[in-house]
Amino acid sequence: MNNVAIPILALGLIAGAFAVFSVAIASITGPKRYNRARVDAYECGIEPTPQPMGGGRIPVKYYLTAMLFIVFDIEIVFLYPWAVSFDSLGIFGLFEMFLFSASVLVVYAYVWRRGGLEWD
């Protein structure tokens, strides 16, 4: 079991080489015809709005979703090892996971009631 990672690296190398090659070759195979309008950001033909990057602000909803994701992803992180060794943990494992899920669901109920799950 000392080199289970080598095959993954091999596959990654092949895929990476393919992807980098494709990206690199694109500028050689394709034609080049400069056009000022073409290198503008696409906005259905109107003058593009100024840069959303850098100084642009992103709606707070996305941050909220990201934080909720972390809460539940961490729950999943705890659930996986628990599920694998469920049989050896016995009734203790069941009880503790009920407690744990209950406390996560309390947070969930709070977020729900406060409108954290609404998109409008």
Add this chain to the structure above:
Amino acid sequence: MSSALIADITAPSVNYYMLAPILIVLGGAVLSVLVEAFYPRESRRSAQIALVLTTLVVAFLAVLNIKVDAILGFTIVNSLAIDGVSVFLQGLIILSALVGALLISENRIDPLGDAFAAQSSALPGSEDELAFTERGWYQTEIWSLFLFSVGGMLIFPIANDLLTLFVALEVMSLPLYLLVGMARRRRLLSQEAALKYFVLGAFSSAFMLYGSALVYGFANSVELGDIAKALSASAANSNLMLVGGIFILIGLLFKVGAAPFHQWTPDVYQGAPTAITAFMSAGTKVAAFGALLRVFYVALSGLAWDLSAVLWAIAIITMLVGTIIGVAQSDIKRMLAYSSIAHAGFLLLGVIAQSKAALDGSLFYLAGYAFTSLGAFAVVSLVRDASGEANHLGQWAGLGKRSPVIASVFTLFLLALAGIPLTSGFVGKFAVFAAAYEKGLAPLVVVAVIASAIAGFFYVRVIVLMFFTDASGDEVSVVVPSFATAAAITITAVVTIVLGVIPQPVFDLLSNALFLK
């Protein structure tokens, strides 16, 4: 490979009885989140206050219960240690939290409501903020945050491995970062303080975590007892362990507010709502010193020789910074913050001395300081002008003539902070200094005494200002508080005197307070 690991897992035994105070407080915190979610807004505040006070009282009864039965030991795979020290500290933290909760519940002294922003998500100075304030809203989430923080504080000093220590540190600190930023008045200052506290706090926790990793590399375990064993087993102390130990200490010293890791203290104490400052100055200090004492007494005692130079330097710098810069302060909350830094320096003597007497002294000191500091900040919250609290020292001039009672009580707290006999501050200082002297730390004790004298100057200056100076003409008044704050001030004043006059019962209580190794 992993299959062997899986087969090894057995259900850990959990002594729910020993953990009862922690479980009650955290359970109360979860219930409080449910109250937030499902209670109608109008009755939410009173429900929260009732829930928090009940939780804390029941948790305190649970602590007393443990003491009576004297069941001591480790639980949850040795990650928590219940011993004499932890029972004492848990009781102390819960009592401080009770007084703190009384202060936080105050909504009579400010005509706009309690000390917290009506809706902390509204921009400071915006129309939204005005609208929420006019509607008389309360940010009731503070109660859930408060209970979670208390839960973290209860775990912090009893954590018996570095990972639990770290988790407890975060559970304790994260709610505090938020609470600090929620002041109703001077919100920008408050939010700035919260951000500073958060950034510096995260930085110091990172140090602690990195230190834990290094120590794990040396000792092959994160349990405090195993680290001590590894230290005594190895002939030459490795640099890995030394650096790791110092990093862990940095994390803990940040929380106790020792110089040069003290920069957050004045800003946070000044910016936070005063009730939160009071609670932090007591609860955080007790919890953090509890953890520092445990880590140092149980795990790092083998490193005492290597660390002594560092610790001596830190103790001396802390005492001097706290007192000398404290003299120059013109804001009452900043002054008390520097006073708390100086006290951290005095308490470090107890950490360095490493004896049973020093331990007892430190714990007594913590008990005395917690109540005195709570009381002092409670008084600060009462002295107000039209724009909120009158924190500038000049505004306190002549207060003794207008409100002799409040001025006298504040004088009592200042004298206790200065360590004048017949107050708890004196007994605590004496016990710690004496224990340090016995262990041959005479130079440190001399510095401590000098620092105390300098500190005495700025406490006395406030007293002189209150009683022997004429008012400058500012419209400053002492507001008549509700029952809660009055009770809090009474309790803390009584405890300060009682501990100063008859300290023996507490020392009797402490006689079997030892660290479980």
Add this chain to the structure above:
Amino acid sequence: MNKLIGAAQGLGAFGLDPLWLVALKAVGIFVILVLVTLITIIMERKVVSWMQMRVGPNRVGPGGSLQSLMDGVKLALKEEIIPRTADRAVYWLAPVIACVPAFMTFAVIPFGPEVSIFGTATPLQLTDFPVSVLYILAISSIGIYGIVLAGWSSGSTYALLGGLRSSAQMISYEIPMGLSFVAVFLYAGSISTSEIVAAQAGTWFIVLLLPSFIIYVMAMVGETNRAPFDLPEAEGELVGGFHTEYSSLKFALFFLAEYINMVTVSALATTLFLGGWRAPWPISLWESANTGWFPMIWFFGKISVFIFVFIWLRGTLPRLRYDQFMKFGWKVLLPVSIGWILIVATARASRNIAGFDTATTARWLLIPLTILLFISWIFEEVKNRRSKRDVELVEDEIAEFDPFAGVHPVPPLPGQVTKSEKSALQVEES
């Protein structure tokens, strides 16, 4: 514990291949994935055409079968456009980041049992280790970076919004997806793909854990940004979404990554719920169905069923609105998955500890569940009536709207009333 020891031997078969075999397998997987993608694209176009009573592509190659290959060549010959506002390095890197993880997830998918390749006995799987499903989740999350960075680095509003939407959508649906695996791990006692397939030698997990499977299928459609959940690329709202500004082979890489991801989630569903490479029931009676190279037929057969479902969904269902989509993920899939896990754990524990058989457990669980559902239905009904009443009670406090507030006059939105209209209303009232 016997099962665990057996599992150790099972995993012990991995990591022993000589290097030439590793290289051969890796190239094999790469080629298979590219081929499957080409086939999937042409299959999608054909199937959707048939569903819409059209013919579909039929000019290039026999029956149009080389159409997608020619499309790839055409893309390679198109001009590469990099917007002036783009962050060039990230813009360049994003398709690579999206594409490479898509290939790499296939490293731990089992195609079949142990076979002999040029005289060397080896499992038909590139590699495996005790936490390989976790590896799949981890690597596929890296793919999200490719999409977010593509949207961000383009320097275009549509692309940025598409990238943001996509990331929010993928992380939202990753939770039900992750939760649906828990029940499988619980029954298999392992997070390794080959052991999970081994654990399904008797009954497939789709039979035992049907709700988990259903949750997974819904989450996997959301994860791959496919219709009806293809909001990041909603052409009516966001032009092309995160790849609005991409052209030429860079665009082709995103296209490739999307289709490989479809194949990957289908393969994962097959592995976790449909017995992996094991032959379906009537065929499994034939003894050598599960030996040698035959299982690859069953495996790819199952995958193509999933692909067909993907295409069928696209041909049938209209796109969801973004708020409906998020609401479905967070308010329906998430609580249902957590509840289902707790039910499964209780059932498993009651079997382990009290020795209940499945029927008894089911009875004990179903009765309270039915009651619970009934109560929640009544609750919902009461709430609906109350909210209807509330709507009627809404006070008609109408905000006044000034059409000339900005530079250009604008008409009032629903709910807004201009000054003249309002005074007219008041006159009516008085």
